[in-house]
Amino acid sequence: DTEVTQTPKHLVMGMTNKKSLKCEQHMGHRAMYWYKQKAKKPPELMFVYSYEKLSINESVPSRFSPECPNSSLLNLHLHALQPEDSALYLCASSQGDRGFNEQYFGPGTRLTVT
Amino acid sequence: AQKVTQAQTEISVVEKEDVTLDCVYETRDTTYYLFWYKQPPSGELVFLIRRNSFDEQNEISGRYSWNFQKSTSSFNFTITASQVVDSAVYFCALSSISNFGNEKLTFGTGTRLTIIP
Numbered sequence: 001d002t003e004v005t006q007t008p009k010h011l012v013m014g015m016t017n018k019k020s021l022k023c024e025q026h027m028g029h030r031a032m033y034w035y036k037q038k039a040k041k042p043p044e045l046m047f048v049y050s051y052e053k054l055s056i057n058e059s060v061p062s063r064f065s066p067e068c069p070n071s072s073l074l075n076l077h078l079h080a081l082q083p084e085d086s087a088l089y090l091c092a093s094s095q096g097d098r099g100f101n102e103q104y105f106g107p108g109t110r111l112t113v114t
Numbered sequence: 115a116q117k118v119t120q121a122q123t124e125i126s127v128v129e130k131e132d133v134t135l136d137c138v139y140e141t142r143d144t145t146y147y148l149f150w151y152k153q154p155p156s157g158e159l160v161f162l163i164r165r166n167s168f169d170e171q172n173e174i175s176g177r178y179s180w181n182f183q184k185s186t187s188s189f190n191f192t193i194t195a196s197q198v199v200d201s202a203v204y205f206c207a208l209s210s211i212s213n214f215g216n217e218k219l220t221f222g223t224g225t226r227l228t229i230i231p
Contacts, residue, residue: 042205042221043159056218088157099209099217100147100166105159 003027004106006091012112015081021109023074023091029104031097032074034066035090037108043090049074050097081113116141118208120222127196128230135191135225137206143167145211148182148189149219154202165189193227201229 004025013019023032031050035043048056049068063085065077074091088108094101117140127133139148150162163173165182173180177194193200206222 040224042224045218048218090157090159092159097217099211099219100164102149102161102164103159103219104161105151107156107158110157 004091004093004104006089006106006109008109009107010110010112012114013078013081014114015083017081018077018079020078021076021089021091021111023076023106024072025093025104025106026072027093027104028071029093029095030071031094031101032068033092033094033103034074034076035092035105037088037090039087047076048097055097078111081111083113086111086113116143116208116210116220118206118220118222120204120206120225122225123223124226124228126228126230129198130195132192132194133196133227135193135204135206135227137189137191137222139187139189139206139208141208141210143210143212147209147211149207149209150180150189150191151205151207152202153205153224159205162191196229198229198231201227203227 007022033048034046036046037043045058046060047066052068063080067075088110090108091106092103094103119138146167148165151159153159170182179192181190203224203226205224207219209217209219
């Protein structure tokens with residue numbers, strides 16, 4: 001089963017709200033990723049977790065806070081976002097965090113910040 | 115620095131035609147991996163293929179085929195007898211392998227393929 005699930009599918013939030021995006025995989029993968037994708041652009045890497053530890057943070061603003069409670073779950077906590085943060089947020093997982101591992105993506109959460 | 119170029123921003127073909135999506139990459143590393151992903155309108159990126167830098171054999175999977183040419187730094191993707199379900203954005207991506215970790219995917223800008231019924 002090569003499935004990564006993400007909830008919610010859509011999210012509308014105000015700039016003062018706090019919300020969380022959730023991602024889950026049951027493939028036994030040890031690396032998980034958050035990407036941000038703006039319209040008509042490729043995905044941009046935000047964070048990488050390897051064996052439940054944060055291994056890459058691509059200088060993402062602190063209003064985005066990742067969390068990996070266990071090897072199957074990945075959260076992205078959102079607080080005080082800006083309208084320009086509106087985008088599709090994609091979660092992915094892979095067997096390990098080495099570059100030769102293909103990544104499997106979830107369907108994404110489409111976020112709108114008002 | 116790594117770079118992936120997909121010069122074709124948008125392509126439209128009539129159903130059953132063959133179509134080739136171009137991908138040109140740049141890297142200084144000798145060990146690297148190339149990938150193709152498909153992103154249908156639903157948003158999820160679907161992994162299609164991985165190829166390492168030491169394996170220049172072409173690959174065929176059903177209607178899909180890939181041509182890897184190290185001499186021209188290209189990894190092109192051909193869909194034969196296209197179908198409406200092939201309509202999507204296709205991304206080519208590159209990952210180099212290093213001794214230092216932090217190996218990330220570098221995506222091309224994508225090619226939007228529309229199959230006209």
